[in-house]
Amino acid sequence: MDRSALAALGAAMLRYRLARGLSLRQLAARLGMQGHGGLSDYEKGKRLAPADLIERYEEQLQITDGELSALRAAALAERATRRSDAAEPSAAASTSANHEAPAVTIAELPAAPADFQGRSAELATVLAAAADCLAGQGPVTVVVTGQPGAGKTTLAVRAAQQAFRLGLRDAQFFVELGAAEPDAVLRRLLRALGVPDAQLPTEVDEAAAMFRSRMTGRRCVLVLDNARDEAQVRALLPGPGPVLVVVTSRKRLTGLAGARRVGLGVLTVDDAQALLTDIVGAQRAEAEPESVAEVVAACGRLPLAVRIAGNRLASWPDWSIAHLAELLRDEQNRLGRLTAGDLAVRSAFALSYREIPPVAGRLFRRLALTPGADFDVQAASALLGEPAEAALEVLAGASLIGLAATPGRYRMHDLLQLYACELLQEDAERDKAENSLLCWVFEQARRAAAALSPEPADYPGGRSAAVAWLDAEAGTLLGAVRRTRERTDGEYDALLGELTQLIPWYYDLRCRWSDMIEVADHARVVAERSGDLAARAFAYSMLSLGQLGQHRYRAALASCELGLADARAAGLAAEEAELFGRMGLAYEGLGQYAEAEARHAGHAEQCRVLGDKFGEAAAVGRRSHTLQQLGRHTEAAACLKLALKMRSGLGDERGVAMAEYRFSALRNHQGNYEEALLRAQRALAVFEAHDDQWGTAVTHYELGRALAGLGRLREAAAAYRTAIRGLEEVGEWQRLAAATAALADARSRTA
Template identity: 40%
Template sequence: MRETFGVLLRSFRHRVKLTIEELSHTSGVSVRAIGDMERGTSLGPQRRTVQALADALRLTLEEAAELAEAARAGRPRSPAPARGLCEPPRGVGDFAGRTAELDLLARLAASARSAGTAVVATISGAGGMGKTALAVHAAERLAAGFPEGRFHVDLRGMDPVPLDPSSALARLLKALGVPERRIPADEQERAGQYRALLRERRCLIVLDNAAHEAQVRPLLPSGGPGMTLITSRRSLAGLEGVRQIPLAQLSGAEATGLLEAIVGGGRAQADRNGLAEVARLCGHLPLAVRIAGNRLQSRPGWSPGQLAGRLQDEERRLEALSAGDQAVAATFSLSYRQLSLRAQRTFRRLALAAAPDFGVPLTAVVAELDLFEAEDALEELVELGLLQSPYVGRYRFHDLVRLYARARLSEQEPIEEQRVARRRMEAWLLEGVQQ
């Protein structure tokens, strides 16, 4: 019969001739806690406590493993995960690119397993950057390191009413095997129960499409050997103690590689230049590249060069970048609808700017705002991925986002208002040149 944790601990302590007080001083574990363990009141202490005691007692690797196993045996059994709840979505077999990000996530997962400390990473970026695809692909690759389950929750951050944290916690607790009758009604109690379960489990949780920090903060672990990945169009910079992984568009080689993975090597080799041109006209945006690849795949008679010819027309490019229920313009619209009215107007008016990038003063002129209001509007656009800020004080559009802004300007503002705004901008630019 296997010895209990308390019996083993006492025998190891007597062997090295330490009193409970001396062991407490050496290990940092309280006298009362050690006494409770040896009396059998505390049957299954946590991993860190066991490791501290093993180090203080100078146990061999085999003895430390025996002590850890006794501790595990003394802990109450966690409920078994429920099948079919919070199942991850299907990954794509032709995933390509994002090598650096996947390597980083693999290193973070390894640190979670080796150190036994929870790791949280945010994957952020504009609509169409492939955040969910990356998180799902990474979860598949890392599955072996998290044998107690992979779970996925869509937080519906772009919906008019995102999923509330309490409902998300209920779903996760059910997926982790907690019967519905044992799930507390109070959100804070649910969060506590969830964190307690994750302290003992090697799970990988994907919180997809987060709206803001307040939505995900109750869903974060406080410890344990698991990993949590959060995707969001916002940077979620207000979250403490997380690793931020911002996504940009693919490199030219990655975008071309994704197209080749979709259409096949034969068609790619037959028209390498056309394939590279399609990737360029898609702005190396993963969603646009995938839609273009799917269109080529569904039309075996088209060459990449022929599709590139169709995409040359800027007025029709966004319309061409749609396939079935996927459309680049629809993805941008989700972010546009999240903006304040001031930021929406700023976004539309900035389509008038001919320069590749612009600053706060030009924005203030074209959008009829003061400098502080203009800066706030620009930062709101950056936060939702509708503008890029390559360095402080300068902003620019992604090529496809500029086309979307131009379409919104044409549809939502009378032509005379557009002309007035353009004349005001041109007068301001001319005044600057003359000074």
């Protein structure tokens, strides 16, 4: 085997290791190897390192451009070329005997931008295909897809150039397909291969057969750019032989069997900033790092947009990067400003939009109305006014929308959403579509939240399905609430007011205090606008609960007092009682336990008079904690026994778990660790079943205390560790500090 590629690979491995200041022994330890002798052979170019080792090398040494992987592919290609030449010494002669060699070298690849950034994994996939071609597995077709402006052509040209260096040197074809028909493309390819016009077949099948024949034995790269559909590509595919075919398309071309696939998303933050830096110059970019980050964010890390922004800055050297960042803050004009010469983001989007059918186009425009970061088929159907599965499939196939991280959901790039918003201005049914979406969001949210209340309403799939829907649509709901506040027609004010009475059950379960406060504040503004005192009382009630979750106890007291005044004026006795009791939680947080105990006792009595058994049980349970803080342990235990009895009678599983958790805390405080452990285990089973993050976290802390008290320190440490993770997630900082100290103590006692 020719050692030149091996030598280059070994030298690069050595160079990167020394640059990190690592010895062979240290690097071997990082790579999980028993010895380091093998590494020495690899670095000296004596042996070819395995692919998985190269990947670990790049990871450990932070090599992000895939250089080692590319060099390894080159080494493989050289080995394959040598073996192929030895096994078939007459192949070249056979080719010359059958076909006259072209008079000129076929080198049609356009120049790739010198400032190419990122895409190392995607490049490695294409180069692996090139290596396989040289190893006798060709032809190999790679389909590169992605949204408009993702850099599909740039990647294809870059990969084709590197494939040439690997050994595919006989010809480099580049065909801009677009709307071209296969027969015209085949005639052009055959002319490039030296076929005179007089000998060109007139039928597509005959031309395709001649093309396959002429390509026999040639080590080639064929780039088919901007393919329209599968049929356009199939006639251009070569027969068996060392040919790499790289197809780019906005569509997924799922009908091309056996093709390898590379999907391009946006660039990473680092790669996008590096691209902009390469274009405008390091000195200029380093002087304004915050503006570089802002410009890249405004471009959505879309390569075309970043390149255009860079070109504009390069063309206007007197501009500061901050000036362009300021221009791009204007969303209404952002697409127009992402234009440089004949490069325009809007034009790239328009090409894809014009190719989709009318129904899909209508949905694309209306997706600009989606208030969240992603959406599902139900939201799309509400916008379209009819089932949207087929239209979504068309849009996804055209790369105008992409799949979100959550299965069954879709997302649209920020710049594409701005383009859709421009098109939406001409949609005569825009308002109708938005109304349909808002109605759907509020109705679905109301139904899902009602399934989480102490007296749960029916919901398809039950409680877990309701929580899953609210989890998925939390951003959409928040956006819909913001949209309602912006509107002045009052059409959805009542729906928002109704929602504020139910959605706190979800926000409390998930500890989404910021969302709760924002929705409550929007609801308060809407209620004030309409003069609805009852709606404002519920808004203040929800606001106080969110403030309690954030441990803002004085703010919560103020909200409770304002809500109490509105509740009395509106004749809402039950809400008045709830706000009176919630003030007890605020006083408790402030350490004013006597005042808190009086509030909880009063709340319980008010609920008893009103016949509100759920409210009474909650108040009794809350009172137990203040009694414990006041040292009245016997009364606290009596309250908890009563709360357990009431919660059990109501079938309130989560309420029973809350009482068991409080009982566990009381028994831990009293040193009765056996009972504390039993009650914590009972509470934990229910909290985990209900996916209650707060309840699970605080109960793990009590579980740890009980286990530590029983001398089961290793189990206690495990419980504390789980508690710490959960307490950090829900923002229970005081308990987090206590759990952290308790874990340290448990560890010291087991050392």
